[in-house]
Amino acid sequence: MKIVVIGGSGHIGTFLVPRLVRAGHDVVSMTRSGRTRYAASPEWEEVTHVAVDREEQDTDGTFGRTVLAQRPDVVIDLLCFTIESATALVDALRGEVGHLLHCGSLFRYGPTVKYPIHEGGGTEAIDEYGRQKDAIARMLIAESASPGGLTTTSIHPGHIVGPGWLPINPLGNTDVSAWHRISSGTPLRVPSQGGDTMHHVHADDVAQLFQLAVENREAAAGEDFHAVAPSALTVRGYTGIAGGWFGRPGEIEPITWEQYRSETTEAFAQHSWDHLHRSHYLSIDKPKSVLGYASAYEPEQAILESVRWLIEHGELEVARPLRV
Incomplete structure (x- = not known):
């Protein structure tokens, strides 16, 4: 065609x-x-x-x-x-x-x-x-x-996500400093108790x-x-998995939205709200049954590919090298 x-x-x-x-x-x-x-x-x-x-x-x-x-x-x-x-x-x-x-x-x-x-x-x-x-x-x-x-x-x-694309991070935005904090082992201050999902x-x-x-x-x-991927990540789970890529614990420190907004830019705060407030998790039963869709990537695999590409191309500064 x-x-x-x-x-x-x-x-x-x-x-x-x-x-x-x-x-x-x-x-x-x-x-x-x-x-x-x-x-x-x-x-x-x-x-x-x-x-x-x-x-x-x-x-x-x-x-x-x-x-x-x-x-x-x-x-x-x-x-x-x-x-x-x-x-x-x-x-x-x-x-x-x-x-x-x-x-x-x-x-x-x-x-x-x-x-x-x-x-x-x-x-x-x-x-x-x-x-x-x-x-x-x-x-x-x-x-x-x-x-x-x-x-x-x-x-x-x-x-x-994919090569060349900065992924939505556990804060629900594209603030690159989050990756430096995660890779350094510093707890990530997030406006969430950790249960919000991103898909x-x-x-x-x-x-x-x-x-x-x-x-x-x-x-x-x-x-x-x-x-979407076969599963979605919670804020807490995402942070822990990402920390493990650098040999760090990947912990979160829950804070209020008021505190968070005072510590970041208006744009990043709005971006975080857009993702965490919605807390999306979508079904793929329909594309699987109707079209035979079979995701090749779990979400953490797709995100890791993005992060690795960005680090290797000098577009993302982290505190420690990847261990995976």
Whole structure:
């Protein structure tokens, strides 16, 4: 099939595009720069690169025509954040393309009230980003169910990690000083008693699920799926596991949110709240049973790969070397 990947140079695309090429598909990567950005692989030499400014063309109403000009059988949209943008693309592709796949987010759900969360079953989103992602997912389901509607699938990743990407740490943010404290054996001061959960996923596992949905169109039609690791990490468990990588105990020191906000930046405090308050843990029963999804990475394995890459490339300063 000829497959257009919108946003193919990002973390998911870095793994997805080579996967599709290896599977024998003709792939077009549409990005602002017109080139790849992360891990290099020989498959990229077989990819057609198209430079396009999605935001600009959404504004002038030409983006759908630009996508259709590539004459795709399948479109994978990794770069859509508003219901208006998603609806415009659906309207352009309806009757012209066999399958549209959209990348959503676990932030379509608000704070967890029951573990695990099944597709579409969480609480209402608590920010505009999450509300938009949920609205898009529901619109796509309705589109596929309507007579003459476009066949669609939405896939909702957890906290994506992989080479070149700073992982969400046990504080629920990307403050690099947390890794120095963990590696030094200093207790990590966290605004939590340690039971809040975060659900990570390796970028290649997300790419795997997109590929499975592409190649099992009838099973994936009109569905939404979670793309996460088989398990989620608690703050306490995550800190302990990460400390062990450096031969340290990995302990936490619970503090109040007021104390935490006084000790960090407003941006890091908000980032932590965004993750810890939601305390997500998503089910993957549906992608496993419907599409045969099989995560290659437990969350700690995926995070360790990210941390190792960052240390080896001089992008993360730690107090002690890794012992694993």
